[in-house]
Amino acid sequence: MKEITVEELQKINNPIIIDIRSPIEYNDGSIPEAINIPLFTDEEREVIGTIYKHEGQAAAKWRAMEFVSPKIPSLLQQIKDAMTNGDKLVVHCWRGGMRSKAVVTFLEFAGIYAMKLDGGYKAYRQSILKQIPAMFPDKAIVLHGLTGVGKTEVLKQLKSLGYPTLDLEEMAAHRGSIFGTIGLGEGNNQKIFDSLLYNGLREIQGSPYFVMEAESKRIGKSVQPKELMERKMKGINLYIHTPIEQRVKQLVNEYVLPYQTEPWYHEQISLGIEKILRRIKDSEMKKALIQTLDSKNYHKMIGILLEHYYDPRYDHATHEYEGNFIDIYADDSNDASMKVMAVIDKLMGKKNEVLEEKV
Structure with a gap:
């Protein structure tokens, strides 16, 4: 044998x-x-x-x-x-x-x-x-942007075109928010996450850089290794901006339309809203969210959550990162993908001059 x-x-x-x-x-x-x-x-x-x-x-x-x-x-x-x-x-x-x-x-x-x-x-x-701690490329290009700008879609399009990426949300089977498991099951545990991360690192082995989203250390049930967090915090920061109307549309397409007829959907949304209601003090916002929940007006609910809950928290989180942010203004995630690729190509074309200067 x-x-x-x-x-x-x-x-x-x-x-x-x-x-x-x-x-x-x-x-x-x-x-x-x-x-x-x-x-x-x-x-x-x-x-x-x-x-x-x-x-x-x-x-x-x-x-x-x-x-x-x-x-x-x-x-x-x-x-x-x-x-x-x-x-x-x-x-x-x-x-x-x-x-x-x-x-x-x-x-x-x-x-x-x-x-x-x-x-x-x-x-x-x-x-x-x-092996994992020694497998990360030296440079991280980190995608930032308010909820709904389509960072995940940008990442997936980059990967499809051969750019070295790590899709941590896919590895965790969690979108990194209170509603992160909608349509994705219970999320992956640490063992599964580590195995998928290892495979992802093997795929980009030899690349001088990789592209990732600006995720928190914990994504659902999974925790990123400290070596990845260190590269992320010292990475090249690209901040994607899209209009709020487009962001709402993006989130409706991602969180609502594929699942809203499922018998479990409204209950799962209700559980998420209950968690948010416990965290906010604004009585008018609470009342508005409850009304949208009762009427199942998910489109309006998303707009309220973006403006009054998610956006203020996201901007605060960006202060943790080192270095300047490169702003990318786009109409939607497809436009953002093209502009992100243009920035990456320019940066990597001037690797010695630009990358080392910004990291």
């Missing part, structure tokens, strides 16, 4: 990675490219753990064998279906122990060559956490 280290795995182009842990383990954190084909269900894993605790290892192994034996043909077929010609197959569990060893043995008996990941997911996580 061949074992490979995490470092060897990371050098393989497009490996087929099979994660045989239970669904609850996989959902808590996984290698982003891995396919979950669990050896045990969550319930079976719990039963085996209880037996191990009260009756010992031998009894737990026997019960595990009883669970697995009927599944072997189906398990092998699922793995076989995930494969394509020429791809290298890697199997892992939590610590590279009995589960992955058993599955690799089953595969060998079936004539399918596979490798076992030494140390399993635990070794993978330890490896990426060790």
Whole structure:
């Protein structure tokens, strides 16, 4: 049986990675490219753990064998279906122990060559956490702008055109506000965020700079590493301005139109508004927000929130950053994308003169 280290795995182009842990383990954190084909269900894993605790290892192994034996043909077929010609197959569990060893043995008996990941997911996580701090490019170009100017759309367009970007909101599955998980589920935990950040850093490896949004240290459930925060605070600051009417339109398109007919939508908006109401003292603003909530006038609600809640807080946050801000005035996010690209191209074209002077 061949074992490979995490470092060897990371050098393989497009490996087929099979994660045989239970669904609850996989959902808590996984290698982003891995396919979950669990050896045990969550319930079976719990039963085996209880037996191990009260009756010992031998009894737990026997019960595990009883669970697995009927599944072997189906398990092998699922793995076989995930494969394509020429791809290298890697199997892992939590610590590279009995589960992955058993599955690799089953595969060998079936004539399918596979490798076992030494140390399993635990070794993978330890490896990426060790590597991430040294992987950031030297220069950060930071996109600022009031809520609704379309910073995320600018970032995505830059990435589609080959610019080196880190979309931290996408990695966190959270938009970084009270309403940040609307339509995105519960948000990613730290383990998933770290794995996606590692992959994102690998994609931009070798670039002298990267583009990111001016995110807070915590984005939903996830926290940025200090090395990223340091580069952000000393980065080149681009401040995007768009008219408030366009910002409201942008937010309606992003937060309202795709979801407003969903049965959960109004309740989730209500929970967000309740949190905001506890933070503000202006009675007239409270009354206006409650009226828009009751009437489901989300368009008007967004306008009130921008003018009286989000905008004052955002301008205060910009004072934390070092250096001057380069203002970019645009009609909408598409116009902003073109102008941001022009500024980046100009800055990078005069890298020695301009970048070092501003950072």
